[in-house]
Amino acid sequence: MHVITIDHDLCNSCKRCYKACFNDVIVWEEEFPQVRYPQECATCNWCELSCPDGAVKVIPHNPVRIPEPYPRSFYPLSYVAG
Amino acid sequence: MAPKQGEAMASLDTNGEVHSADVLILGAGLAGYIVANRVKELNPELSVLLVEKSTAGWSGSKANKGAGVMWVMEEKDDVGKFREYYSAHHGHGLEDQELLEKVCGTTMEMVAHLERWGVNVAREADGSLARSGLLPLWALCAFDLDILMKLRKVALKYGVKAVDKTQVVDLLTQGNRVVGAVGFDITNGAFRTFKAKAVVNATGSCCWMVANMWSSARGDGIAAAWRAGARMRIAEFSNFYNLGLRGNQAAMVGSQYALYNADNEWIAKKYCPDFETDVDLGIILGMEKEVRDGKGPISFEETELFYKNPLAVGDFLFRWNRPQAKKFWLRLWEGEGKYTSDRSWRPEVIPMFIGECSPVMTDHEMRSSLEGMWALGDTSRSGAGWAGAVPPPSRIRGSGITWAAVSSLLAEKSLAEYAASASEPEIDADQVARLKEGIYAPMAREKGLDVRESTFRLQEVISPPRYSARKSAGRIQESLARVAEVAAECDQVTPGGDWHVLGLCHDLKNMAQCAEIYFTSALARTESRGWHYREDFPKRDDATWRKWVDVELKDGKVVVSATPLPVERFKTPAVVDPWFYETMYEAIK
Numbered sequence: 001m002h003v004i005t006i007d008h009d010l011c012n013s014c015k016r017c018y019k020a021c022f023n024d025v026i027v028w029e030e031e032f033p034q035v036r037y038p039q040e041c042a043t044c045n046w047c048e049l050s051c052p053d054g055a056v057k058v059i060p061h062n063p064v065r066i067p068e069p070y071p072r073s074f075y076p077l078s079y080v081a082g
Numbered sequence: 083m084a085p086k087q088g089e090a091m092a093s094l095d096t097n098g099e100v101h102s103a104d105v106l107i108l109g110a111g112l113a114g115y116i117v118a119n120r121v122k123e124l125n126p127e128l129s130v131l132l133v134e135k136s137t138a139g140w141s142g143s144k145a146n147k148g149a150g151v152m153w154v155m156e157e158k159d160d161v162g163k164f165r166e167y168y169s170a171h172h173g174h175g176l177e178d179q180e181l182l183e184k185v186c187g188t189t190m191e192m193v194a195h196l197e198r199w200g201v202n203v204a205r206e207a208d209g210s211l212a213r214s215g216l217l218p219l220w221a222l223c224a225f226d227l228d229i230l231m232k233l234r235k236v237a238l239k240y241g242v243k244a245v246d247k248t249q250v251v252d253l254l255t256q257g258n259r260v261v262g263a264v265g266f267d268i269t270n271g272a273f274r275t276f277k278a279k280a281v282v283n284a285t286g287s288c289c290w291m292v293a294n295m296w297s298s299a300r301g302d303g304i305a306a307a308w309r310a311g312a313r314m315r316i317a318e319f320s321n322f323y324n325l326g327l328r329g330n331q332a333a334m335v336g337s338q339y340a341l342y343n344a345d346n347e348w349i350a351k352k353y354c355p356d357f358e359t360d361v362d363l364g365i366i367l368g369m370e371k372e373v374r375d376g377k378g379p380i381s382f383e384e385t386e387l388f389y390k391n392p393l394a395v396g397d398f399l400f401r402w403n404r405p406q407a408k409k410f411w412l413r414l415w416e417g418e419g420k421y422t423s424d425r426s427w428r429p430e431v432i433p434m435f436i437g438e439c440s441p442v443m444t445d446h447e448m449r450s451s452l453e454g455m456w457a458l459g460d461t462s463r464s465g466a467g468w469a470g471a472v473p474p475p476s477r478i479r480g481s482g483i484t485w486a487a488v489s490s491l492l493a494e495k496s497l498a499e500y501a502a503s504a505s506e507p508e509i510d511a512d513q514v515a516r517l518k519e520g521i522y523a524p525m526a527r528e529k530g531l532d533v534r535e536s537t538f539r540l541q542e543v544i545s546p547p548r549y550s551a552r553k554s555a556g557r558i559q560e561s562l563a564r565v566a567e568v569a570a571e572c573d574q575v576t577p578g579g580d581w582h583v584l585g586l587c588h589d590l591k592n593m594a595q596c597a598e599i600y601f602t603s604a605l606a607r608t609e610s611r612g613w614h615y616r617e618d619f620p621k622r623d624d625a626t627w628r629k630w631v632d633v634e635l636k637d638g639k640v641v642v643s644a645t646p647l648p649v650e651r652f653k654t655p656a657v658v659d660p661w662f663y664e665t666m667y668e669a670i671k
Contacts, residue, residue: 013268013562014454018137018311019137019139020137020351021136022137022140022141022142022147022581023138023297023298024135024136024137024247024268024585026270027269037582039534040297040586041293041295042147042298043414043417044147044294044295044296044410044414045410045413045414045417046140046146046147046410047408048413049409049413050575058417059417059421060200060330060417060418060421062329062330062421062470063328063329063330064329064330064331065292065538066292066331066541066544066545067292067538067542067545067546068431069370069432069433069545069547070370070373070378070546074546074548075373075374075580077374077375077376077380078371078373078376078378079344079366079373079376079378080378
């Protein structure tokens with residue numbers, strides 16, 4: 001899962017990261033942004049880029065989980081196991 | 083007293099907020115904002131309300147997270163030659179040529195409006211539009227990625243209102259007329275009813291949350307329109323693939339001429355023509371063929387990215403001064419370079435499924451089959467008919483942005499006139515109550531399935547190339563059966579008391595319905611054409627199939643029909659490209 005961190009000591013509660021997130025990964029609670037749903041993060045980085053104080057960091061965690069295009073069960077000569 | 087636009091008023095016995103407007107726009111992406119601004123310019127008296135699942139001005143599936151490019155036909159571009167080329171190599175004879183010409187003729191109007199509203203459209207020192215020089219018959223122009231902010235500023239000045247963080251689930255109807263919508267606040271669960279004389283459906287396409295950057299495109303508006311009885315057109319072309327790195331899904335745009343199999347053979351020679359303007363189905367089927375033959379994985383020779391590539395990335399993105407786009411892309415590439423799982427000299431490339439299901443049928447003014455509802459942008463990209471036998475972006479990069487804007491301009495007049503003259507809508511309180519019950523039903527389940535796992539099961543029957551590139555009746559029926567299983571899981575998933583996850587539960591239902599529309603249409607088209615390849619019907623059949631496949635829900639049943647194209651009104655006869663239908667088809671057998 002991707003990792004998004006917010007340093008609340010640097011955060012000025014401007015809400016820019018909260019507004020920039022189009023997948024509702026960042027929610028607004030108790031006057032601060034909180035990372036609640038990293039499962040839906042698209043790693044677009046707009047939260048990080050929008051922050052005027054450098055409080056937000058996005059660290060993509062790869063490989064991402066996607067359906068295997070070439071499983072051996074369907075492709076006997078596939079280089080992919082499984 | 084009638085409620086004022088954007089003000090909540092508990093006037094129905096549903097305990098929710100009721101918002102009223104003359105024009106209700108679902109989705110505050112590019113199409114939503116452009117049509118909002120144009121309606122206000124045409125008739126400032128009309129009240130306009132945007133409803134957005136995230137935050138208006140920061141949303142949309144393309145405008146703020148794409149390449150920032152748009153397709154333009156300038157006066158010097160020959161529309162006739164373009165139409166002939168497009169028909170032979172993109173639309174494959176299934177395009178509505180009349181609408182295609184109308185779209186071409188509206189792109190400069192789009193540029194004029196965008197610049198008037200303060201959007202930074204790239205121009206050369208002499209004032210001419212800056213355009214990529216490598217495309218033969220059309221212009222690829224650039225704008226900066228703060229486009230929505232610019233449009234939002236204009237909208238605020240015009241008095242356009244917006245309700246954020248609201249997931250619209252269903253449309254409200256009065257007979258065959260759409261008169262509003264209902265949804266809920268994804269942050270606190272508040273129920274909202276929207277009442278309007280005219281409704282614009284602009285929530286975008288369905289990409290089934292497979293590819294990261296397209297993950298907000300979940301077919302909300304398409305599925306809501308489907309349930310309300312709207313007709314869907316040529317949804318079989320919902321299968322867009324790009325080429326992407328396996329590890330992080332980074333799109334390798336235009337890399338088809340830089341791919342090698344495990345035997346170090348350059349595979350473009352078999353699956354690509356000598357020159358093509360953008361990725362085509364041949365390389366997707368060809369990559370799969372190599373793996374079937376035991377010659378995978380397919381790797382990407384980065385030093386050859388610029389070979390035969392009119393979309394050469396460096397020039398494509400950075401020739402123009404676009405500060406926001408530069409910031410976005412450099413940060414994205416930094417992350418990909420640092421964290422991707424495969425940075426070998428020749429990283430592995432796989433077919434990267436994007437989808438782009440966009441089937442809401444419209445006429446040439448973007449009116450759907452439901453009275454009072456217009457469908458814009460990626461909601462109706464296929465359904466409008468002009469694109470033909472190719473999924474968005476129709477092998478024309480930047481056409482998603484263009485279509486969002488142009489469809490808004492094609493709709494503006496009829497929309498504004500209708501909203502000004504339509505009778506006051508009547509909201510059926512029983513319908514609202516019934517839909518409200520459906521919206522919150524998952525919250526009653528204390529235990530159940532994990533909605534993210536069910537979503538993955540849906541993705542497994544859509545994204546692999548054996549289901550969406552190399553189709554056959556057997557595999558389509560297998561997909562439909564598994565989609566039905568996932569649809570049944572919609573009654574078993576639990577949000578665990580979380581409003582965000584409740585939204586995912588509705589996304590799952592919507593995406594399953596879009597999948598049903600897609601595969602039902604794919605099963606009906608018993609031929610191969612453009613991006614629809616049927617292993618069991620490997621011939622293009624113009625005598626039978628110069629028709630659009632239409633599907634709609636009638637009395638709970640899916641009804642399939644075929645509508646002949648009005649070819650008698652077209653200027654360009656159908657041309658069968660021998661390379662595509664003979665050479666390439668032979669190679670991928």
